[in-house]
Amino acid sequence: MRIVLLGAPGSGKGTQAALLEQHLGLPHISTGVLLRTAVQEQTELGLQAAAIMDRGELVPDDVMLELIEQRLGRPDVDRGFLLDGYPRNLAQAESLDALLERLDQPVEEVIQIDIDPEQVIARIAKRAEQEDRSDDTEEVVRNRMRVYQEQTAPVAGYYAERGLLTRVLGDGSIEEVQQLILSVLDQGESGLPA
Ligand code: AP5
Ligand code: MG
Numbered sequence: 531m532r533i534v535l536l537g538a539p540g541s542g543k544g545t546q547a548a549l550l551e552q553h554l555g556l557p558h559i560s561t562g563v564l565l566r567t568a569v570q571e572q573t574e575l576g577l578q579a580a581a582i583m584d585r586g587e588l589v590p591d592d593v594m595l596e597l598i599e600q601r602l603g604r605p606d607v608d609r610g611f612l613l614d615g616y617p618r619n620l621a622q623a624e625s626l627d628a629l630l631e632r633l634d635q636p637v638e639e640v641i642q643i644d645i646d647p648e649q650v651i652a653r654i655a656k657r658a659e660q661e662d663r664s665d666d667t668e669e670v671v672r673n674r675m676r677v678y679q680e681q682t683a684p685v686a687g688y689y690a691e692r693g694l695l696t697r698v699l700g701d702g703s704i705e706e707v708q709q710l711i712l713s714v715l716d717q718g719e720s721g722l723p724a
Contacts, residue, residue, distance in 0.1 A: 531554060531609075531610040531638055532610045532611055532637050533556070533611070533613065533638065533639045533640070533715070534613045534616075534617070534637050534639070534640045534689070535613065535614050535641055535642075536641070536642040536685060536686055537643035537644070537645065537700060538645055538650055538675060538678045539650060539654065539671060539674040539678060540649075540650035540651075540654045540671070541644070541650065541700045542643050542645070542700050542704070542707055543614045544558075544560055544562070544563075544614055546643065546704075546707060546708060547612045547614040549708050550708075550711065554610075554612075554715075556609065556610045556612050557606050557607060557612070558611075558614060559598075559601055559602075559611050559612065559613050559614065559616075561615040561616040561618075562614070562615045564597055564601065565583060565597075566583075566663075569583070575593065578593065579593070583664070584664050584665055584670065585670065585673065586671070586677060587673070587677060588618055588677060591619070591621050591625065594616065594618075594622060595622070595625050595629070598626070598629070599629055602629065610635075610638075617685055618681065618682045618685070619681040619682060619685065620684055620688055623685050623689070637689075637694060638694070639694060639715060640686075640694045640695045640696070641695075641697075641698060641711055641714055641715075642686050642695060642698070643698055643700035643707065644697050644698065644699055644700055644701075645700040645701055646701060650671070650675060651668065651671060651672075654666050654671050696714045698710040698714060
């Protein structure tokens with residue numbers, strides 16, 4: 531299975547992908563995690579990305595394409611993958627399609643987790659108390675949400691046109707959202723129609 535998870539910041543992409551990774555045995559590929567690791571390790575990519583991430587803006591498309599191309603070139607993606615955080619705009623969606631076409635591994639399912647913006651603010655405020663993500667201040671979260679609305683939200687339409695998109699409600703408990711996603715993957719037609 532080759533799955534893309536879409537959703538606003540704090541919608542639960544990372545949480546759900548980690549559970550699906552266990553359940554389906556597919557690698558969870560989060561571009562946010564890859565970037566945060568690069569920042570920590572102070573690689574060239576990390577040095578380039580840190581300030582952009584701290585503002586809640588998007589890292590340039592060419593940089594992201596190189597990162598995702600490298601990751602998808604590793605052997606553990608042979609049976610599929612769960613993409614979390616990529617693609618994040620229409621140009622990235624087109625690049626990903628071209629890349630996966632070349633690898634003969636097209637995207638099969640796209641699941642968008644829908645969430646109320648005020649819940650996002652509450653969830654991330656809670657996470658900010660527990661974890662140390664430098665982009666989890668309220669000001670930056672609001673910018674991440676604005677960037678999401680302007681640049682990432684249209685990606686759902688891109689996949690809907692290709693008949694790949696299913697939307698699920700993300701405001702239930704972690705377990706409830708997981709069940710919605712699993713039913714989409716098992717039956718291909720639960721959740722909300724796109
Ligand atoms: P990224 O790491 O992808 O961050 P994000 O999209 O802003 O999303 P989050 O990771 O904050 O939220 P999530 O949806 O994963 O939710 P989570 O499961 O953690 O990107 C960070 C930055 O990297 C970007 O701003 C950009 O700069 C850069 N970047 C990354 N990819 C890029 C790309 N492709 N192109 C360019 N730049 C890129 O849940 C949030 C919290 O809520 C957690 O505490 C969780 O425990 C809790 N929670 C989850 N589900 C529930 C639930 N059902 N009920 C209650 N609480 C819940
Ligand atoms: Mg995440």
